[in-house]
Amino acid sequence: MTDRREVWITGVGLLTCLGEGLEAAWLHLDRGDPPPYDDKTFAPNIVFPMKPMSFDKQIAKKSDQRQMETWQRIGVYAAGMALTEAGITGNAELLDHTDMIISASGGERDIAVDTAILTGMRKAVPPSTFLNQHLMSDLRPTLFLAQLPNMLAGNISLVHGVVGASRTFLGEEAAGLDSVRIAQARIATGQSEVALVGGAYHGARWDAVINIELSGVLLKPPFAPVWDRGPKGGVTLATMSAFLVLESRDHAQARGARPRARIGRVYSDSRAREPGEIESTLRRLWKEISPDIHAREAVIISGASGAEPATSAELSVLTEIGLPVRNPGTYIGHGLDAQFVACLAIACGAIEHGKLFAPAGSGDRGNSPTPLRQAAVTSVGTWRGEGMTLLERVD
Amino acid sequence: MASAPTRDKAGRPVIAVTGIGIVTSLGIGKDDNWAKLSAGVSGIRRISRFPIDGLRTTIAGTVDAAYTDYMPPADLTTRIAFLAAEEAVAQSGIGSKNHFPGPLFIAPPPLELEWHYREVLDEAAASQGDANYPDLVRAARQPQFSSVFASAKGSSVAERLADHFGTEGSPVSLNTACASGATGIQLGVEAIRRGDCQAVLVIGADGSITPESLVRFSLLSALSTHNDPPEQASRPFSKNRDGFVIAEGAAALVLEDIDHARARGTRILGIVEGCGEKADSFHRTRSSPDGKPIVACIRNALNDAGVGPEDVDYINAHGTSTPENDKMEYLGVSMVFGDRLKDVPISSNKSMIGHTLTAAGAVEAAFTLLTLQHQRMPPTINYDIPDPAIPFDVVPNVARDKRMRRAISNSFGFGGQNVSLVLAQEPA
Numbered sequence: 001m002t003d004r005r006e007v008w009i010t011g012v013g014l015l016t017c018l019g020e021g022l023e024a025a026w027l028h029l030d031r032g033d034p035p036p037y038d039d040k041t042f043a044p045n046i047v048f049p050m051k052p053m054s055f056d057k058q059i060a061k062k063s064d065q066r067q068m069e070t071w072q073r074i075g076v077y078a079a080g081m082a083l084t085e086a087g088i089t090g091n092a093e094l095l096d097h098t099d100m101i102i103s104a105s106g107g108e109r110d111i112a113v114d115t116a117i118l119t120g121m122r123k124a125v126p127p128s129t130f131l132n133q134h135l136m137s138d139l140r141p142t143l144f145l146a147q148l149p150n151m152l153a154g155n156i157s158l159v160h161g162v163v164g165a166s167r168t169f170l171g172e173e174a175a176g177l178d179s180v181r182i183a184q185a186r187i188a189t190g191q192s193e194v195a196l197v198g199g200a201y202h203g204a205r206w207d208a209v210i211n212i213e214l215s216g217v218l219l220k221p222p223f224a225p226v227w228d229r230g231p232k233g234g235v236t237l238a239t240m241s242a243f244l245v246l247e248s249r250d251h252a253q254a255r256g257a258r259p260r261a262r263i264g265r266v267y268s269d270s271r272a273r274e275p276g277e278i279e280s281t282l283r284r285l286w287k288e289i290s291p292d293i294h295a296r297e298a299v300i301i302s303g304a305s306g307a308e309p310a311t312s313a314e315l316s317v318l319t320e321i322g323l324p325v326r327n328p329g330t331y332i333g334h335g336l337d338a339q340f341v342a343c344l345a346i347a348c349g350a351i352e353h354g355k356l357f358a359p360a361g362s363g364d365r366g367n368s369p370t371p372l373r374q375a376a377v378t379s380v381g382t383w384r385g386e387g388m389t390l391l392e393r394v395d
Numbered sequence: 396m397a398s399a400p401t402r403d404k405a406g407r408p409v410i411a412v413t414g415i416g417i418v419t420s421l422g423i424g425k426d427d428n429w430a431k432l433s434a435g436v437s438g439i440r441r442i443s444r445f446p447i448d449g450l451r452t453t454i455a456g457t458v459d460a461a462y463t464d465y466m467p468p469a470d471l472t473t474r475i476a477f478l479a480a481e482e483a484v485a486q487s488g489i490g491s492k493n494h495f496p497g498p499l500f501i502a503p504p505p506l507e508l509e510w511h512y513r514e515v516l517d518e519a520a521a522s523q524g525d526a527n528y529p530d531l532v533r534a535a536r537q538p539q540f541s542s543v544f545a546s547a548k549g550s551s552v553a554e555r556l557a558d559h560f561g562t563e564g565s566p567v568s569l570n571t572a573c574a575s576g577a578t579g580i581q582l583g584v585e586a587i588r589r590g591d592c593q594a595v596l597v598i599g600a601d602g603s604i605t606p607e608s609l610v611r612f613s614l615l616s617a618l619s620t621h622n623d624p625p626e627q628a629s630r631p632f633s634k635n636r637d638g639f640v641i642a643e644g645a646a647a648l649v650l651e652d653i654d655h656a657r658a659r660g661t662r663i664l665g666i667v668e669g670c671g672e673k674a675d676s677f678h679r680t681r682s683s684p685d686g687k688p689i690v691a692c693i694r695n696a697l698n699d700a701g702v703g704p705e706d707v708d709y710i711n712a713h714g715t716s717t718p719e720n721d722k723m724e725y726l727g728v729s730m731v732f733g734d735r736l737k738d739v740p741i742s743s744n745k746s747m748i749g750h751t752l753t754a755a756g757a758v759e760a761a762f763t764l765l766t767l768q769h770q771r772m773p774p775t776i777n778y779d780i781p782d783p784a785i786p787f788d789v790v791p792n793v794a795r796d797k798r799m800r801r802a803i804s805n806s807f808g809f810g811g812q813n814v815s816l817v818l819a820q821e822p823a
Contacts (some may be wrong), residue, residue, distance in 0.1 A: 043533070067679065100674075104570075107551050108508040111528055118517045118526035130451035131510060132606050139607075141614035143821040145679050145809070149505045149549075149570045154810025157676040163688070166812060167578055170505065170568040171550030178567050182582070189589045206528035210516075211508055213535045214544040270565040272558055314438055384554060 004188040008252050008259040008394060011086025011245030013078035013198070014345045016332040017048040017238060021081065026349040028331065032358025035235060035331045037223055042209050046219045048238035048333025049204035052072065058084075064159055069108040069146035070239070072155050075200030078241035079156045082196060082316055086245035087257055092161065094255070098245075099165035099192045100156060101183045103175035103199035103337040106149035109207040113138045152200060162196055173303070174385030175199065176340035181266035183246050188265065194250040197244050201335040203237030212237060217307045217382055225330040225361025226306040227315060233308030235382055238333025242342035259394040260348045261375075265288065267387065268387030278313035281386045282378070286321060288378060289390045295323065298374035299356055300364070301347040302327040305334045307382040314380045315363045323376070324366030325354050340379040340387070347375035347391045354393075362390075398564075399822040400744040401653045403413035404667070404701035407588045410667040411656040411821070413763050414487030414649030416479035419748045420456035420642055423478055429765050432773045433794045437626035437747050439640050445606055452618040453603050454625035456642025456749030467509050467546040471557050476501065480560060480598055483647035488661050489594060490561070497594035497721070500582045501563035502575030502753045503552040504603035511544050547741030552600065562596055567666075570753060572808030575599060576646065577756025577816055581670035583650045591664075593655040599757025600645035612641055615680065617717060630745035630752075630777035631714035632789045634723050639715040643747025645666030646757040648764075665764040669700025682723040682807065689727025692813035693803065697731075700817035704732045707739055707817075708799035709772055711763040712787075713807045714743025715750055720807065725785040728805075740797065743791040746776040756806040756814060762817050763804045771796050 017036050018025040039046045055073050058080030059065050063074060081101075083089045088098060117134045124130030145151050150168040157163055169175040179197050186192040202208060212218055212235070219234025246263060267285040271277055300323050304311040318325050327348045335342060350356055356368035371391040380386050401409050417424065420438025421431040431438070438456045447453040461474045490496045519537065520530035534540070545551040550568050557566035576599025578788060583595035612618050619638035621628040629640040656663055673695060675688035697703060713724055729736055744762050751758050763792040766772055775789040801819040806812075 042529075042532070106505055109507075113527045114513065118513055121514060122517070126446065127514070128446040128606070129448045132610070135607055136449060136451065136612040136613070139610060139614060142612040144615060147505070147611075148572060148809060149508075149573045149812045150508050150575075150808070150812060151679065153571075153674075154679055154812070157674045157811045158679065162674050163674040163811075165672050166571065166810075167582070168570045170503070170570050171553060172548070173548060174565050175568070176670065178565050181565075182567070182585075185586065185589055185591065191585055191589065206532065207508075210528060210532045210535050211544070211547045213532050214508075214540055214547070216536070216538065216541055253772065268565040270554070270557070272554075316686075382551065383548075388563070 005190065006249040007184050007187045007263050008247050008249055009061060009244050009261045009263055009348055010247045010257040010259060011082035012254050012260055012345045012348050013081030013243040014342060015050060015074050015078045016240045018332060020053060022345055022349050025346065029328065029357035039223065045209055045218050046223055046236045047204045048236060050239045059159055061227040067142060067157055068343055071108055071200045071202040072141040072146060072152050074241040075152045076155045076159050079196055079198060079243045080160055082243040082245050083160055086171055088245065091134040095161045095163060097164045097178060098162045098194050098196060098303045100153055100162055100196040101179040102153045102168045103179045103339055104149040104152045104168050104214060105170060107147050108202060110143055111206050164359045172336045173379050173381035175337045177266065177268050177379045177385060177387040180341065181268055184263055184266055187246055188247050194245065194247040197246055198242050200241035201338045202239045203335060204239045208237060214386055219306060221330055224328045226304055226311060227361040227363030229306050233306050233311055235305045235307050236333045238335045240332060240335040240338050240342055242338050242345050244341060244344060261351045262394050264292065264390040266387055266389040278386060279317050282314060282317040285386060285388050289388060292390055294374060297369050297372060298376065299324045299372055301343050301375050301377045303339050303343045305329065310380045310382065314378065326355060326364050330360040330371060343377050348379050350375050351391055351393045372379045402497060407775035408652040410584050410587055411573050411651050411663045412648055412665045412667060412764055413651050413654040413656050413661050413663060414483035415664060415764060416482030416647040417758060417761050418458060418475040418479050419644040419758060420458055421558050421748060423460055424482060425765065432744065432747055432762060433771055435774050435776045435792060437577065437776060439625045439628055439749050440553035441625055450609065451613050452609060452620055453622045454628055454640060456640060457604055458643040458820065465511060468504060468603035469546040469604060470553050472600045473552050475602050476552060476556055476598050476600035477559065477565045478644040479647040480556060480596060483649050484560060487650055494561040496640050497592040497596065498564045498586060499553060499557050499566040500554045500569065500579040500595060500597045501556060501566065502569055502579045502599040502757065504601045504753050508547045517795050530557045550681060556761060560596060571812040572810050573752060574756050574806035574808040574812040574814040575753035576758060577760065577806040577814035579757060580648065580667060580760055580816060581814060584667050584670055587650060593652040595650050597650060597757065598645065598647045601752040601754040602643045604641060604643055609641055619716060627777050629716045629746050631716040631746050631775055631787050632782055632787055633778055634780040634782040636716045636718060636721060638717050640749035642751045644748060644751035645755060646761040648761060654705050663821045665767055666819045666821060668819045669696045670816055671695025671699055672814045675813060680720055680724060680809050686723060686726035686730055688813055689723060690730045693727065693731045693815045696815035696817050704735055707801055707803055709766060709802040710739055710741035711759050711804040712741045712743040712800060713805040714745050716745060719784060722804065725787060740772055740788040740790050742772055742775040744773060760816055760818065761803045763802050767799055767802055767818065767820050770799055
């Protein structure tokens with residue numbers, strides 16, 4: 001559509017196992033340092049935990065920190081990083097019309113309470129009465145507020161004062177994809193001027209591991225890069241949070257905000273996956289963005305999770321396309337709802353540094369163009385949902 | 396009729412509602428629901444789905460007609476969402492079997508592993524000592540539990556609905572707590588206005604009453620403990636209100652660019668003229684005491700619709716029956732409407748159907764459209780002791796007829812989520 005406005009990324013906030021901030025992650029990726037996974041705590045499952053950190057810089061009040069669980073703390077923190085970088089933090093006039101679309105699954109539980117109740121229920125007659133009584137007496141009343149998916153957005157309003165539109169999307173990778181798709185489209189068509197998009201996922205915890213283990217997709221040892229996990233594939237859950245500030249070019253220029261990159265329309269689809277369906281969907285989505293691609297300056301940042309058949313299907317289409325490819329997931333693990341925005345953040349890093357980071361695994365192909373000016377970012381969900389968009393350097 | 400403008404004052408497509416489906420504790424289908432709602436019948440009853448001993452609140456607005464034993468919330472939510480959507484799509488006559496020509500926006504409850512499955516996994520784990528997560532995870536690895544995954548997966552309700560109705564593109568599951576259903580409508584309206592599509596299917600559905608979901612709200616002291624008699628527990632705007640009644644329900648709306656609807660020759664049931672929202676940064680569960688976010692939310696909706704308070708004939712309240720919400724809703728609404736408030740009745744569907752949580756915004760928007768269609772305001776029941784601090788005309792206890800052209804539906808949720816919708820009759 002010709003009437004669509006240009007949309008810039010003016011702030012990036014990223015927390016991963018590689019450290020605090022995009023630059024810390026970039027240094028690790030650029031050097032090709034070993035992925036800092038943990039194969040002991042949740043053995044035989046492999047996860048990517050974050051190192052302990054202080055949240056004081058972005059969440060000043062300890063009382064606020066106490067009211068949140070990990071996924072909310074890292075989310076609010078990374079959101080704060082993005083707002084600060086965009087120059088929005090503390091500016092009440094801007095915050096008043098800053099919208100947000102968050103992708104979140106929430107649901108962090110009290111593991112000790114769960115297991116104590118389960119143990120008690122074994123001998124209780126009837127178990128249901130024991131359950132009722134102990135839920136009433138043992139659950140922390142405020143834990144509920146740390147479980148509700150929309151309470152990441154709620155805490156961002158509370159801590160950072162973002163009070164425009166506030167929406168939260170649920171549903172694994174597609175939630176991340178759709179949050180960016182809709183935020184970008186709202187700005188491009190004048191429904192919004194500036195929006196915070198992103199999500200947080202705390203994968204290094206038992207209640208996340210058990211949920212996903214039920215689906216049978218988690219990687220078992222030995223660890224291997226995303227592309228090289230064999231016919232059964234495998235996902236390595238991660239704790240991470242990623243946020244972007246998207247902004248109309250006019251709005252950014254009027255306040256002197258610097259663009260990290262331009263973000264194009266996000267194309268996505270979601271179907272039950274018949275054989276060949278992922279490939280045909282990805283070819284169709286690629287057709288939408290390929291007219292804007294300058295092959296000698298462009299790369300692909302893949303969000304493939306390692307799950308099969310999705311990862312092989314994506315790789316076969318990326319091979320047809322033929323551009324250089326990197327998948328950050330080998331280094332940072334997989335953060336479901338947060339993964340697409342984390343990949344967009346890392347693509348911003350590649351555009352700013354004008355080059356690709358070190359390859360890891362057989363699907364990471366090709367050398368970096370010099371300079372790198374465009375990065376197409378893909379997301380092929382573990383179970384469903386395919387999408388892609390194009391980031392470009394703004395001169 | 397056909398000569399009325401099909402673009403609004405801002406040049407955007409007018410959004411027509413062409414299909415409505417409703418499921419609540421009152422029944423399945425909008426006719427049954429409307430008959431009971433407008434007769435002041437309560438759907439609140441003693442919980443029979445699970446044992447209630449040890450619980451402080453023992454009542455709810457469960458949708459028992461769609462429930463079968465051990466149905467996890469994902470399945471019950473899917474079932475009632477399906478029933479509501481089927482009614483709406485059939486009325487609209489849009490698309491064809493297995494193809495709805497537009498995207499799906501759905502507000503389901505947040506889903507996670509249920510206690511029933513934790514127990515089953517603990518049994519399968521056969522741990523030597525106390526229950527523990529490493530053993531539960533080991534049990535979860537067994538292939539016979541793979542189907543349990545869908546019960547805890549955030550997108551599973553949306554995927555099943557999208558597959559059944561054949562909606563286009565990536566279905567969006569959203570959550571803005573108790574405003575979710577209204578946010579779904581807003582996202583749908585925006586998608587049509589952007590020109591992304593000419594029609595959307597919007598569903599709010601919540602079938603998530605379990606011991607833990609009840610206890611969570613109970614521990615926040617949000618629920619009424621007037622357990623006897625159940626039908627008198629929800630008393631919005633009354634002096635002796637003491638909390639909301641948790642409930643289940645679903646509503647579906649087919650929204651269309653009015654040109655698209657007229658070209659199909661389908662009946663237009665109402666118009667979504669405007670949507671407004673405003674996040675509140677005051678507190679996790681309480682509204683800003685100055686009422687400003689609620690005021691801004693309602694004004695944003697009126698501005699979006701291009702109308703003023705003087706153009707509004709009726710308000711469908713959020714009206715949860717909690718001491719805090721009803722007081723704050725009065726403050727916000729009275730600041731927007733001023734002296735005109737005495738001419739604008741405001742009633743709460745929740746007095747009869749309870750608080751249908753993520754479905755509430757959609758269910759109450761659907762009831763507001765029926766209110767305009769029937770020119771009859773459903774009552775606020777259980778209104779025996781008015782709260783003198785809330786001098787609303789609440790349409791006490793008995794439905795009342797009124798000439799109405801335009802209404803507001805409010806939704807306010809935990810986490811500072813506020814959404815208001817402006818709904819109207821089809822322009823003549």
